[in-house]
Amino acid sequence: MPLEFKETSQRPFPLPASPWVLKQRWDYMLFLHWPVSEKILASHIPTAFSLDLFQGRAWISIVPFLARNTRLHGLPPFPFYHSYLELNIRTYVTYNGIPGIYFFSLGADKWPIVIGAGAASFLPYHHVQMKMSVQNNTVYFQSECLGSRKMPEWFRASYSPSSPIFLPEEGTLDWWLLERYCFWVQKGSQVFRGDIHHNRWRVTEAACVIYDQTAPSFLPHHVLSDKPLAHFSHQKNVFTWPLKKER
Template sequence: MERSSYLFMHEEFLELKQRPYPPPASPWILTQKWNHLLFMHWKASKDQLNSRLPPALELDTFNGEAYIAIIPFLVDGMRARNLPEIPLLGSYIELNVRTYVRYKGVPGIYFFSLDANHPPSVAGASIFFSLPYRNAAMEIRVDGSFINFRSSRNHPGKEAFDFYAAYKPVSDIYIPETGSLEHWLFERYCFFTERGKSIYRGDIHHDMWRVQTADCQIKQNTLDFSLLDEPLLHYSTPKQVFFWPLEKAGDVSER
C-alpha cells in the first residue's frame, strides 16, 4: 500500500512534521489507544544506564544529561490491521521503564522493562516484538480528579518492582516546542531491542504529543535505578498509536 493511501484512513497520519524521519512505507500491523498516560522523567546516571544497555546502542542525551522514564497508562482498543477488536483481549494496564538511545544515528527508545496485567499480551509482545514484558498485578482507578495507579511484579528468581502513585493534570493542554527538552523526550518513533546476535527496530506512529503538566504523589517506587533530582511530570491526552513489525537493524557488534 502506498503511504498516501493510509493518510485518508487515520487522521494521525496527517501529522508528520514532528517526526525525525518518515513512517515506514509498508502497512502498519497493530493499533491501540493509550489513556491516562503519565510521563515521569528523571535525570539518571549515564554510567548506570550504559551498564544496562546492549553495547551496540549509544545512550542519547539532551545537553549532556541522560534521562530515565516511568510511564503508567491504560491500553484499550487494541486490534490487528483490518480486524475488529477481540473482546476481553483489547484492553490492559501497562507500566514501562525506558531510556533514550541512538543506533547508527537514529534516535529511539530502549525499554528496561514493561509490566502488564494481561498474560496474552505479555506473551504476544515478548514473542513478536522481543520486548521484556512481565506479568504484574495492576490496578488503575479514577478517584475524583486523581488517577490512582498500582503495579506489583514479584516473580521468583526475577527482579521485583512495586509502583504506586496518584496523579492528575494541572495545566492547559499544549504541544511542546521543537528543540525543547519535552519535544526531545516525547517525539520518539521507534524502539530498539536485541534478538539473538542482532539489533532489531520497531517503528510506531502517532500524532504530536499534546500534554499537560501534572501533579503526582508517588507512594511506592522500588525501581532499582538511581533517580536524580525531582521528576518532570506530564499527563497526556488519549493517543492512538500504530505499530509496524520488527525489522533487523544490524548486528550486536555494530554501532
C-alpha cells in the same frame, strides 16, 4: 486514512512504506522522567546502542497507562484482551544515529498480552499485578512484580493534569523526551527496530504523588529520589509496524 497520518512533520524520519499492523489507544498516561548519570545507565543497555543525551545528560522514564481498543489492521478489537494496564521503564538511545527508545521492562496485567507482545516484539514483557482507578480528575495506579534481581518492585502513585494542554516545542526537553517514533531491541547478535506513529503529543504538566517506588530495582535507590519532570496525556491513538531487522 486516519487523521494521525496527516501530521508527520514532527517525525525525525519518514513513515514506513508498509502498512501498520496494530492500533491501540493509550489512556491516562503518565510520564515520569529523571536525569541519570550516563555512567550508571550505560552498563544496562546493549553495547550496540548509544545512550541519547540531552545537554549531556541521560534520562530514564516510568510510564503507566491504560491500553484500549487493541486491534490488528482490518480486524475488530481483540476479544477480552483489547484492554489492559501497562507500566514501562525506558531510556533513550540511538542506533546508527537514529533516535529511539530502549525498554528495560514492560509490565502488563494480562498473560496473553505478555506472551503475544513479547513474542512479536522481542521486548522484555513481564506479567505484573496492577490496578488503576479514576476518581474525579485523579488517576490512582499501583503495580507489583518481581524485578530483575528477583526482588519485589512496587510503584504506587496518584496523578492528575495540572496545566492547560500544550504542544512541546521542537528543541526543548519536553519534545526530546516525548517525540520518539521507534524503539530498539537486540536479540542475540541481531538488532531490530520497531516503528510507531501518532500525531504530536498534546500533554499537560502533571501533579503526581508517589506513595511507594522501588522500581526499577537495578538502579541505586537514590538515583530516582529527586522530584521528576511529569507529563500527562489523556488519550493517544498509536499505530505500530512489524519489527525490522537492522543487522
